[in-house]
Amino acid sequence: MSRLARRALLALAALVPLGLAHPAAAETFPSRTITVIVPFAAGGPTDTVTRLVAESMSRDLGQTVVVENAGGAGGTIGAQRVAQARPDGYTLLLHHIGMATTPTLYRRLAYDPVGGFETVGLVTEVPMTLIARKDFPATTLAEAVAVIRRDREKLNYANAGIGAASHLCGLLLMKAVDAPMTTVPFRGTGPAMQEVLSGRIDLMCDQTTNTTEQINAGAVKVFAVTTPERLPALPNVPTSAEAGLAEFQVSIWHGLYAPKGTPAEVTARLSQSLQTALRDPKLIARFAELGTTPVAQEMATPEAHRKFWLADIAKWKPIIQAAGQYAD
Numbered sequence: 265m266s267r268l269a270r271r272a273l274l275a276l277a278a279l280v281p282l283g284l285a286h287p288a289a290a291e292t293f294p295s296r297t298i299t300v301i302v303p304f305a306a307g308g309p310t311d312t313v314t315r316l317v318a319e320s321m322s323r324d325l326g327q328t329v330v331v332e333n334a335g336g337a338g339g340t341i342g343a344q345r346v347a348q349a350r351p352d353g354y355t356l357l358l359h360h361i362g363m364a365t366t367p368t369l370y371r372r373l374a375y376d377p378v379g380g381f382e383t384v385g386l387v388t389e390v391p392m393t394l395i396a397r398k399d400f401p402a403t404t405l406a407e408a409v410a411v412i413r414r415d416r417e418k419l420n421y422a423n424a425g426i427g428a429a430s431h432l433c434g435l436l437l438m439k440a441v442d443a444p445m446t447t448v449p450f451r452g453t454g455p456a457m458q459e460v461l462s463g464r465i466d467l468m469c470d471q472t473t474n475t476t477e478q479i480n481a482g483a484v485k486v487f488a489v490t491t492p493e494r495l496p497a498l499p500n501v502p503t504s505a506e507a508g509l510a511e512f513q514v515s516i517w518h519g520l521y522a523p524k525g526t527p528a529e530v531t532a533r534l535s536q537s538l539q540t541a542l543r544d545p546k547l548i549a550r551f552a553e554l555g556t557t558p559v560a561q562e563m564a565t566p567e568a569h570r571k572f573w574l575a576d577i578a579k580w581k582p583i584i585q586a587a588g589q590y591a592d
């Protein structure tokens with residue numbers, strides 16, 4: 265072997281540990297189907313957002329992007345799947361604010377809820393709505409609060425497990441009205457919505473991506489949206505501040521993650537594709553129908569996502585520790 269060839273080989277060998285020996289991988293990425301894990305049941309808000317993003321990214325990447333649901337345990341079952349997946353960009357996670365609460369709420373996880381992931385980019389920030397079964401004995405938020413304060417644990421409130429958006433929103437509501445309810449956990453608010461529609465569940469706080477169409481169809485009652493401004497998709501629904509509960513405000517950010525060790529060129533390619541999807545008029549129109557909007561392009565980057573995520577973990581840690589309610 266010539267000295268030049270030997271030197272080239274040695275140089276290449278030195279690049280492998282740095283992951284820089286993946287230019288070929290990055291250049292050809294993706295060369296097969298990508299799977300995005302949703303850590304909640306099918307048909308729910310995170311599933312809805314993910315399927316819209318996956319469809320648009322698959323058009324851009326020229327490869328199928330499939331969505332797989334792995335619900336349960338407040339989203340930690342699906343997150344663990346991805347933290348322990350091969351770091352090659354073909355297994356991703358689309359999760360939400362749960363990634364900011366899990367590190368404090370869960371103390372005995374079989375994976376590292378922060379160090380186990382690379383960030384790809386933020387996706388959207390979804391407002392929430394307080395809804396109830398159609399025959400719930402209240403019409404306004406003030407009346408609903410009176411019923412909650414009167415009936416307390418006799419009322420059942422649905423959520424998608426500890427650390428889920430619907431759990432956090434429930435905590436904020438019960439704190440704001442200073443009255444507990446009986447919590448009923450589901451693998452996602454998709455299946456929980458069926459129980460609200462059937463009348464077996466009294467109340468739920470859920471993302472507009474799961475509630476808007478039920479609200480506009482008159483299939484559920486709605487008392488407020490948890491954002492400072494009313495939503496174009498729900499013009500007749502008052503804000504919680506308008507309805508007299510200003511402290512009951514929250515919205516649910518969503519982000520795309522890859523396993524720790526996924527090459528930077530691969531997460532950069534995925535982020536580029538995510539940005540393209542978030543500019544897609546078809547996706548933007550459907551998001552608007554469901555009461556949400558894509559994040560700004562500069563937030564759909566690995567760096568901006570990580571900065572935002574770490575800041576949110578730091579925000580929720582003292583709140584959760586003060587409440588002293590842990591998942592395990």
Ligand code: MLT
Nearest residue numbers: 308310428429430452453
């Ligand atoms: C879901 O997709 O089911 C939700 O995101 C659940 C939740 O966090 O409330």
